[in-house]
């Protein structure tokens with residue numbers, strides 16, 4: 600099972616191994632033992648990855664999740 604964590608006021612954290620396909624069809628590989636940090640705030644200049652801009656923007660995202 601894939602485990603995705605929502606960092607408080609930060610990115611989605613997803614443990615590898617995994618593959619991410621960008622909008623152009625490029626496959627970005629995250630190796631086992633590595634963690635991908637995917638932008639959750641929308642401010643990253645390196646989407647889909649987090650580049651730390653959530654901190655500079657003082658983005659808040661710590662609400663509890665709701666079961667879909």
Ligand code: FES
Pocket residue numbers: 609610611637638639640641642643648649650651652653654
């Ligand atoms: S979550 Fe870090 S830049 Fe968006």
